[in-house]
Amino acid sequence: MPYLDLNLNLTKEQEMTRKTVHEFARDVLRPASLELDKLDPEDVIAKDSIFWKVFKQGYEIGLHKILIPEIYGGGGFSPLEVHMLFEEISWGSIDFMIAFGVACFPAFLSSMVPNDYLVNTFILPFCEDKEAKIIGCWAITEPDHGSDTLAPFTAQFSLPECAGSCRARLEGDEWVINGTKAAWVSCGTVATHAAVYLTIEPEMGMAGGGICIVPLDLPGVSRGKPLNKLGQRALNQGEIYFDDVRVPKENMLVEQDSYEALLDITLSTANACMGAFFTGVARACYEEALEYCKQRIQGGKPLIEHQLVRYKLFHMFKLVEACRYFSRAVMEFNFNTNPPYTQYSIASKVFCTQAAFEVANEAVQLCGGYGLSKESTVEKLFRDARAGLIEDGSNDFLALVAGEALVGGE
């Protein structure tokens, strides 16, 4: 491995699994995401796009089910193993990592509050899928509600004026859904199923919600165009519209009484994962810069022979290592703690995404003009890292949510 793992207790099997996933990330995910980055968003998901070949290869080796418990046919990995694999996949491509992550999200959530109907019709087939036939997404953001949706257990979450606009009402044995989820829904353009975060009781504000698994081939579902954006361009995103969509009652995982608690677990899990993901991004930037500085000659010797360059590389190395061990500790703690201490997951997400952006910025600087050119890998990594400061909650707002927990002593 290009880095030394400070955990002396890793087994040979864990190291082998990491090596296999690292090689897939290096040989398949990285080159494909660099190629897809240059395309228009429509072309990324076109029938003949390399996206589909690579996504299917990922399903074949089980990258879509890393988070799912073994009893359902999932990866059954420990939190430490999940972290190691997520770091490797993200090192290769944060775009594909997010795509595999959200693909898994509805099945992962369903496995947390399982009922026989969803286990048999959805979770088991998802885990058996080797051809990317079942793709999930996480539909929470709305055109008029971004940060509002990610503030469980804060004062603003219960304000009626903050209630979401995508609504569900119960009619007999079916939920009827109306409204729109934002263009930011990752895999929103290609998903077959969505975990939709809905408002059931608007008087309770955002807290009056529910989470429903919605098959996206139902009558009344339609999609927007793939979003055109700055970074993570191999990750497709797009709006989903619901017009009187009828879903069986069993598909509603939680209603108002436990919505806030499951949202809190969602946020804690997603932010803990983001810590692992952006450790991988930070490491990719550091390694690219290190290699370049060994090759590029200035002042009659390789850049790495200059003292200031070494100083900068050391600072980048230090940040990558800090990301890995903080985000690992948070993932191991919060994946084993119910209810989770979400402020730790938020701290991990905010720290690692900021560190990744800082390391990416230094990597561009060390690569000089080449770092700005479309031929360099760091140019893409810099844009990818920038998106991380907003993705899964804007860092500023997440800090306010975590801050409220600190004040409340929760």
Ligand SMILES: Cc1cc2nc3c(=O)[nH]c(=O)nc-3n(C[C@H](O)[C@H](O)[C@H](O)COP(=O)(O)OP(=O)(O)OC[C@H]3O[C@@H](n4cnc5c(N)ncnc54)[C@H](O)[C@@H]3O)c2cc1C
């Ligand atoms: C790459 C990427 C992938 C994403 N994937 C998904 C996905 O899979 N599913 C999904 O549903 N969404 C997804 N999102 C959406 C993402 O979660 C939202 O963009 C994020 O929550 C911020 O919401 P917003 O963009 O509406 O910004 P806003 O909420 O409008 O915030 C704008 C600015 O105002 C600040 N702000 C907001 N409220 C307050 C406040 N009360 N006090 C002080 N400052 C405040 C914020 O910090 C931010 O700087 C994704 C976003 C990105 C960039």
